[in-house]
Amino acid sequence: MASIDIRRPHSLSQSEAHAVIDKVAARMREKFEVKTQWLDGTLAFERPGISGKIAIGGDEIRVSAQLGMLFSPLKGMIEQEIRRKLDEHFA
Template sequence: IKKISEDMVVSLAEEFGVKYHWEGDTVRFKGAGAKGRMTVLPQQVDLKMELGFLLMPLKSKIEKSIIRRLDECLS
């Protein structure tokens, strides 16, 4: 699961221009207008992302992209 999560984070980092680092089972990311964390647990992936004012109009697109990638990676 961590390898799949790493692949997804790398892809999202490239798409949205964020930097990230792992702290145990949690990856923290931060970029221009967005920050958050994703924790990989045995039965689930817990994701929290905060968008800045400038990215709020793209919220729906970002959510759909993350959900699609999670579905692809975890199916």
Template sequence: MATVDITREHSLGKDVARERAQLLADKLAQKLDAKCEWCGDELTFKRSGADGSILVSDDSVRVKVKLGLMLTPMAGMVKSEIEKALDKYLA
């Protein structure tokens, strides 16, 4: 199993960052065919072979994805896609 763990700082405020995290979650849900659910300031997502969370705070967003054995070879691509999306949505 591989884990992708990325934290990005922001100056958007928690509410705006949460809205942007939802956009990121929508993209992940589409690409990974994942189910997403908010619990407080943490959005969790799950699909067969992968699960993770997006934690939103006042000044940062942390994305953590655990990939199962079959998706482990794609860890580099997943990390790259998340980094691009974070750069886009938190700019």
């Protein structure tokens, strides 16, 4: 099982960062059939083969995920896409 742990600084307010993550989560649900749920300041997401969290800190966004056997070989590509989306929304 492969894991992903990416941290990205941000300068948005909590509510602005929350709104951005909500937008990203809606796209994840639509495109990848991911189930999401907010628990305090953390968005948990899950689908067969992938589970993880997007945590909003005061000055940092942290994405962590566990990839099952099917997705482990795609770890590099998945990390690249996460980094691209974080740059797009939090640069």
